[in-house]
Amino acid sequence: MVERFKPLRFSRAGIRGLKAAATVAINDRVHEMWAAGQNVYHLAFGESRFPVHPRIAEALGASAHKRSYTHPLGIPELRRAIAEYYQRRFEMDVTPEQVVVGPGSKSLIYSCLMALGEEVILPQPSWVSYAPQAHILGKPVTFVPTRPEMNYELELDVLEARIHESRHNWGNPEVFVVNSPKNPTGTVMRPETVEALAGFAREHELMVLSDEIYALTVFNSIPHVSISRFYPEGTVVFGGLSKSLPLGGWRFGTAILPPGNGGPALAHAISNIASNIWTCVTAPVQYAALVAYSGDPDIEEYIEVCRRMHTIRTRFLYQTMVRLGIPCAEPAGAFYVFPCFEKWREPLAARGVRNDQDLALYLLESYEIATLPGSAFHSAQDLCLRISSSYIDAATDERAQALLAAFQEDPDPDRFIVDHHPRLQKVAERFGEFIADLEQDVPYADHRPELAIV
């Protein structure tokens, strides 16, 4: 008998069929293990843990008395500051009217998915929340698979085929979500791919939602280029303070709307949504954001220091995968790597590991390593995991502060890892043990070719 919760009756809108994120199972288990006093190397977390810059913290404290509701799209001086910031940092021609702020970029992405078009086109893999947001809104999703050997870049022929297929089935794919640097793979789209995608989107009249929340965390091997540079009239660019600055919990995000007639119409729609749901971003946070976007050289330098620390920590994880022979696309931004374990399918199956969720739980139970299964990101390949460098060795405020101080004193990447990342090094060791264990009983005949022939 299905339990009823009279007088509560859950509505059709969005809730039915909305699955708990696979991330929840791992996180619940991590918390259980911690509560039992067990060790866990937490590589499932995706938030920057470095300290809050003192000038931004000070601005938040000083604004505590700002208690009135503000305009739903943000206070005018902040929208102006963000427009100027985008002009300077990203050489984008942005006016204050094009800037909208919201409680995290997540809510702004959701508002745009609500306001625009019908069917949503999503790359595979892509960030955990896009598909559930489309589900809540009752919008169908067309998934476009990408391949590790292509660095998870979208391929136009595959994109075209998926759109064609959807239209053939009476679908109406109109809203195209792109994300670079990308969660979960850490890969960055090459400028020529960005330009080609822009041409494709224009030709097919797609509205592009370009999630660029990791734009200031690139490793500088591939430059970050916004698709809005080539397709401004059809692109909304999302950003915020959650990744390049460690302020995820402050809930502050931005959207840069298209120039021309479309922008004001979309601003009007978002304003209507915001004013009826969250009203405005917490006023003191908006005043603190004014400082974050002021271009203060000290804050810009801090963003750069954080970027370099993320780069070193993430590249160490990537190099560990390479050293152990684990197939993994090379990250060029954010704090993620996305290794795949397909080549060990047999020895994994012998341990009862048949899919990526089993694999994530197995690594947690047997090697104390918490990761996220690729299926949480709708990965087109099985047995892949998302691994994040953001939490490890920065679990407490004191540790995070100590890491920052150590890096500022000596930015040498090797010494930064060797002298200040005991747990990250332990993670490399534990992955080594895991692979050695799998290799020991890879197909028996592989080790005894002569016997196999006999």
Ligand SMILES: Cc1ncc(COP(=O)(O)O)c(C=O)c1O
């Ligand atoms: C790709 C991507 N987009 C958006 C977000 C949401 O960021 P926020 O709502 O904190 O701005 C995240 C956070 O993990 C993310 O990884």
